[in-house]
Amino acid sequence: MLKYLNTFNMKNEINTKVLPGFMELLPEDQILFDRIKGTIQTVYEQFGFFPLDTPAIERAEVLMAKAGGETEKQIYSFSKGDNQLALRFDLTVPLARYVSEHVNEITFPFRRYHIAKVYRGESPQKGRYREFYQCDIDIIGNGSLSLMNDAEIPSVIYTVFSKLGFGQFVIKISNRKLITGLLSSLGIENLSVDVMRIIDKIDKVGKEAITEMLVEASVPTDAILTIFKFIEIKGSNNEVLSALDELNIDNDNFKQGLADLKEVISSIEKLGVPNENYQIDLSIARGLDYYTGTVYETTLVDYPQIGSICSGGRYDNLAEKYTDKKLPGVGISIGLTRLFSQLKDAGVIKSGPKTTSKVLVIPLISDMSIPLQIATTLRSQNIPTEIYLEDEKMKDKLSYANKLGIPYVILIGEDEIKAGKYALKNMLSGEQKELSIEEISSNIY
Amino acid sequence: MLKYLNTFNMKNEINTKVLPGFMELLPEDQILFDRIKGTIQTVYEQFGFFPLDTPAIERAEVLMAKAGGETEKQIYSFSKGDNQLALRFDLTVPLARYVSEHVNEITFPFRRYHIAKVYRGESPQKGRYREFYQCDIDIIGNGSLSLMNDAEIPSVIYTVFSKLGFGQFVIKISNRKLITGLLSSLGIENLSVDVMRIIDKIDKVGKEAITEMLVEASVPTDAILTIFKFIEIKGSNNEVLSALDELNIDNDNFKQGLADLKEVISSIEKLGVPNENYQIDLSIARGLDYYTGTVYETTLVDYPQIGSICSGGRYDNLAEKYTDKKLPGVGISIGLTRLFSQLKDAGVIKSGPKTTSKVLVIPLISDMSIPLQIATTLRSQNIPTEIYLEDEKMKDKLSYANKLGIPYVILIGEDEIKAGKYALKNMLSGEQKELSIEEISSNIY
Numbered sequence: 001m002l003k004y005l006n007t008f009n010m011k012n013e014i015n016t017k018v019l020p021g022f023m024e025l026l027p028e029d030q031i032l033f034d035r036i037k038g039t040i041q042t043v044y045e046q047f048g049f050f051p052l053d054t055p056a057i058e059r060a061e062v063l064m065a066k067a068g069g070e071t072e073k074q075i076y077s078f079s080k081g082d083n084q085l086a087l088r089f090d091l092t093v094p095l096a097r098y099v100s101e102h103v104n105e106i107t108f109p110f111r112r113y114h115i116a117k118v119y120r121g122e123s124p125q126k127g128r129y130r131e132f133y134q135c136d137i138d139i140i141g142n143g144s145l146s147l148m149n150d151a152e153i154p155s156v157i158y159t160v161f162s163k164l165g166f167g168q169f170v171i172k173i174s175n176r177k178l179i180t181g182l183l184s185s186l187g188i189e190n191l192s193v194d195v196m197r198i199i200d201k202i203d204k205v206g207k208e209a210i211t212e213m214l215v216e217a218s219v220p221t222d223a224i225l226t227i228f229k230f231i232e233i234k235g236s237n238n239e240v241l242s243a244l245d246e247l248n249i250d251n252d253n254f255k256q257g258l259a260d261l262k263e264v265i266s267s268i269e270k271l272g273v274p275n276e277n278y279q280i281d282l283s284i285a286r287g288l289d290y291y292t293g294t295v296y297e298t299t300l301v302d303y304p305q306i307g308s309i310c311s312g313g314r315y316d317n318l319a320e321k322y323t324d325k326k327l328p329g330v331g332i333s334i335g336l337t338r339l340f341s342q343l344k345d346a347g348v349i350k351s352g353p354k355t356t357s358k359v360l361v362i363p364l365i366s367d368m369s370i371p372l373q374i375a376t377t378l379r380s381q382n383i384p385t386e387i388y389l390e391d392e393k394m395k396d397k398l399s400y401a402n403k404l405g406i407p408y409v410i411l412i413g414e415d416e417i418k419a420g421k422y423a424l425k426n427m428l429s430g431e432q433k434e435l436s437i438e439e440i441s442s443n444i445y
Numbered sequence: 446m447l448k449y450l451n452t453f454n455m456k457n458e459i460n461t462k463v464l465p466g467f468m469e470l471l472p473e474d475q476i477l478f479d480r481i482k483g484t485i486q487t488v489y490e491q492f493g494f495f496p497l498d499t500p501a502i503e504r505a506e507v508l509m510a511k512a513g514g515e516t517e518k519q520i521y522s523f524s525k526g527d528n529q530l531a532l533r534f535d536l537t538v539p540l541a542r543y544v545s546e547h548v549n550e551i552t553f554p555f556r557r558y559h560i561a562k563v564y565r566g567e568s569p570q571k572g573r574y575r576e577f578y579q580c581d582i583d584i585i586g587n588g589s590l591s592l593m594n595d596a597e598i599p600s601v602i603y604t605v606f607s608k609l610g611f612g613q614f615v616i617k618i619s620n621r622k623l624i625t626g627l628l629s630s631l632g633i634e635n636l637s638v639d640v641m642r643i644i645d646k647i648d649k650v651g652k653e654a655i656t657e658m659l660v661e662a663s664v665p666t667d668a669i670l671t672i673f674k675f676i677e678i679k680g681s682n683n684e685v686l687s688a689l690d691e692l693n694i695d696n697d698n699f700k701q702g703l704a705d706l707k708e709v710i711s712s713i714e715k716l717g718v719p720n721e722n723y724q725i726d727l728s729i730a731r732g733l734d735y736y737t738g739t740v741y742e743t744t745l746v747d748y749p750q751i752g753s754i755c756s757g758g759r760y761d762n763l764a765e766k767y768t769d770k771k772l773p774g775v776g777i778s779i780g781l782t783r784l785f786s787q788l789k790d791a792g793v794i795k796s797g798p799k800t801t802s803k804v805l806v807i808p809l810i811s812d813m814s815i816p817l818q819i820a821t822t823l824r825s826q827n828i829p830t831e832i833y834l835e836d837e838k839m840k841d842k843l844s845y846a847n848k849l850g851i852p853y854v855i856l857i858g859e860d861e862i863k864a865g866k867y868a869l870k871n872m873l874s875g876e877q878k879e880l881s882i883e884e885i886s887s888n889i890y
Contacts, residue, residue, distance in 0.1 A: 014507060015506065015507070016507065016545045018500060019502065019503070019530070022502065023500075024498075024500060026547060026550055026551065030497060034498075042827075045801050046827065046829050046830065048801075048802035048805075048829055048831025050472050050476060050799070050800045050801045051475055051479050051801070052472070052475060053475055053478070054463075055464065056576065057467065057575075058464070059460055061459055061460065062460070076502075076523060076525055076530075078521060078522070080521055083464065085464070085521075098469070100461045101463070102471065105471055106471065107799060107845065107848045112472070121525045121526070131501065131502060144835075145835070146835045146836055148835075267813065270812065270813040272818075272821060322459055355495045356493075356494075356496070357493035357495070368715040372600075372717050376717060379491040379492065383491075384492070385492075387493075389554075389591050389593035389594055389597060390554060390586075390591045390593075400552065
């Protein structure tokens with residue numbers, strides 16, 4: 001007993017638990033996660049976005065130039081040799097650096113997708129991760145970029161979430177020029193960053209709290225009333241656009257924002273997104289500074305508590321910190337790690353089998369020729385197939401397939417080889433068929 | 446001029462070059478890289494391996510327990526809050542930690558693949574990367590694992606490299622028990638780690654240098670002669686096995702190694718790997734300590750300078766540092782980043798188009814209904830399709846397709862819409878066909 005305890009303690013000196021704030025999944029969840037990630041990637045590629053992959057480690061100066069505030073505190077930074085290094089906190093800053101560096105080698109508009117992990121050393125709390133996947137697309141222009149791209153983005157979002165099948169969703173759209181123009185017309189453009197950060201929280205904290213925060217941020221009372229009058233405009237897209245016209249704001253930025261929003265909204269329809277899947281929502285401002293025009297958020301109608309599942313927008317100048325070139329762009333991001341965890345908690349998605357294998361070949365003889373021939377035939381038809389190689393009892397072999405959730409088992413013994421017919425067993429229904437090698441694959445679904 | 450210089454300097458305060466030792470690709474190479482990575486993943490899944498994804502950041506104590514020597518110096522480590530953290534230097538240590546932590550939740554044999562980046566702060570030199578992809582498979586048993594798994598691994602390697610088409614390759618196989626048994630029989634088992642590290646370099650530095658190193662490592666002269674007699678055994682697999690029999694080494698470890706090697710070699714044939722694609726090579730020892738049985742290396746026949754493109758082996762105890770459970774396993778790893786760079790340099794692979802898009806739809810009218818209908822039809826058939834949205838001259842639109850290497854362009858103007866026939870232009874051959882929407886997809890290859 002003492003010996004056992006000693007051994008136990010020795011082994012437990014090393015903590016093998018995953019670090020707090022990091023996601024690590026069991027196979028049944030990993031397979032589900034990867035399937036969702038794969039669907040997003042497929043849709044991105046269908047829309048003509050191509051893959052980009054940049055290092056997870058950047059020069060600290062590159063990240064610090066773009067971070068600031070909360071984000072800067074969350075950066076994982078370290079040094080190695082002469083270099084001050086840091087882990088990327090998003091995929092937009094690396095894109096900005098990449099495009100600046102390779103501006104003469106790449107073709108514009110530059111349509112890339114990037115699905116990879118990013119790092120933020122946040123205080124761990126439910127739904128917050130320190131390492132998480134972002135699934136981004138961006139379209140970058142050199143000098144200019146047509147507003148039609150702002151209209152195409154919702155059709156990508158629409159296709160992604162239609163395919164994923166998480167239920168009804170709405171893409172909420174606004175244009176930042178409206179609120180910045182409005183604030184200018186009120187003479188408080190200097191407060192616009194604060195005001196946008198505050199009103200962005202309205203869905204979470206409610207009107208009263210927002211009012212208090214605006215007062216604290218020194219926004220005059222009459223301006224607060226006008227801001228609420230603006231963000232509370234509701235109705236159909238046409239009704240909202242009319243109401244915005246009727247506000248009669250005499251500010252060029254506001255007028256431009258309204259004209260842009262009209263064009264984007266009318267083009268979204270032409271680009272085939274159903275009416276129930278997008279709507280103007282003037283309370284959408286996005287926390288991040290760099291958006292300058294169209295902004296998007298996407299919410300699941302039946303799960304509003306999840307918040308935005310896909311957000312993004314238009315920015316005038318992707319890489320002003322790194323290059324003199326004007327590089328306008330528009331893009332979106334899906335924070336997949338957090339989304340996955342919330343969808344699991346809400347019961348929207350459920351883990352399935354513990355393997356991607358469809359077939360388990362169980363040889364009851366030592367000659368592997370026939371088992372291999374069957375496995376190779378199935379594999380060449382893209383049916384993931386495993387041969388059971390351990391020397392166990394029959395019961396344990398079938399139990400392995402059951403535990404993993406492998407849907408089909410093929411038994412191969414002397415008799416089967418003589419007859420040239422092999423037993424294909426459907427592990428769910430229990431149904432068993434005697435089939436020739438050629439017949440097997442067409443009986444697997 | 447002065448103003449220009451000032452601006453130039455200001456922008457250049459931030460270094461946007463990728464860090465030395467990190468790979469960053471242009472789209473034409475990234476697409477090629479991802480295609481290779483995708484093929485490896487597909488084959489791994491066909492053989493019934495399922496995906497695993499662990500954090501890139503581990504507790505420093507977890508990595509340090511397994512690192513040691515050169516590797517330890519190369520670890521990127523840092524602290525955040527109370528935690529001493531480090532970036533993983535391979536995918537095997539995280540697997541060991543994962544399996545230890547989840548040993549009661551997972552099913553054995555545990556067949557996972559993991560394709561992800563790992564980090565080693567090596568001195569930058571040609572062909573060495575500080576961030577690189579490893580593409581690993583491992584099969585882990587709980588308590589025991591059949592030797593048949595050692596024989597299945599070469600059939601995975603064979604399928605991967607047959608599909609990748611990098612030319613003729615040979616999987617070299619040995620068993621570590623042979624050399625450790627031989628050294629025991631010579632009374633120098635205490636030198637076995639050194640000896641294996643040294644003879645592993647024979648392909649790179651030659652016999653003379655190896656002899657010197659062995660002398661320096663205090664290996665007696667007669668032992669050196671025996672070691673060479675052993676590693677220089679050449680011939681067909683049967684010839685090598687006979688020669689090993691004839692050595693008549695009276696050591697249990699050696700005898701076990703020989704018996705295991707015989708079984709693995711005869712099973713590989715039954716598992717369908719052609720004779721010319723595998724051979725016993727007794728100079729294969731693998732630098733890493735943890736291998737205890739079968740070891741593999743794979744080389745391209747026409748590019749021996751590239752060295753091993755896929756290596757691995759059997760280990761008795763995956764996670765002895767973390768758990769009391771005996772977890773034997775066998776696995777391989779492809780170091781894809783280095784391999785990609787070397788294959789490019791050698792001209793084995795060549796970059797292709799700069800996008801994954803197959804079709805560019807060019808609307809010559811403002812109504813997007815028909816362009817969208819065509820794009821949606823093609824996308825739903827998994828043909829990546831882009832709509833050209835910028836307001837440019839016709840010449841520039843076609844030039845965009847040409848620059849990116851998009852193989853097909855569809856032109857849609859008033860006349861085409863009236864006729865219900867659209868011009869599908871093959872950008873390579875110049876051929877143009879007038880087709881209905883339904884006919885388009887079957888004309889794209």
